[in-house]
Amino acid sequence: MHEMSLALAVRDLIEEAAEREKFAKVKCVRAEIGALSGVEREAFAFCFDLAMKDSVADGARLEIVATAGGGRCPACGRETPLTMIYDACAHCGAFPVEVTAGKDMRILELEVE
Numbered sequence: 883m884h885e886m887s888l889a890l891a892v893r894d895l896i897e898e899a900a901e902r903e904k905f906a907k908v909k910c911v912r913a914e915i916g917a918l919s920g921v922e923r924e925a926f927a928f929c930f931d932l933a934m935k936d937s938v939a940d941g942a943r944l945e946i947v948a949t950a951g952g953g954r955c956p957a958c959g960r961e962t963p964l965t966m967i968y969d970a971c972a973h974c975g976a977f978p979v980e981v982t983a984g985k986d987m988r989i990l991e992l993e994v995e
């Protein structure tokens with residue numbers, strides 16, 4: 883499952899950070915998931931809990947910040963909202979639009995103790 887491999891990658895990142903910054907427990911993980919990242923939020927939350935078992939983030943709360951998709955139109959140069967990567971420009975209908983926002987999934991912040 884796509885979300886499971888992501889959750890495991892997040893766990894690796896957290897474990898590395900724990901070693902580097904010497905913290906033993908993560909209380910909360912704030913993650914940004916873009917509307918165009920292809921990550922299913924519910925599935926990710928489910929996989930997150932499983933993946934963090936026996937890590938420093940075991941039992942950590944997951945806060946998901948959803949970012950909207952957006953892009954810049956190569957034809958009219960305006961910013962346009964995107965709900966899917968292959969949406970056309972909302973202003974002039976040009977296609978494809980260069981995606982500038984909402985494509986990524988990343989960790990924003992760890993609350994540790």
Ligand SMILES: [Zn+2]
Pocket residue numbers: 955956957958959960971972973974975976
């Ligand atoms: Zn346009």
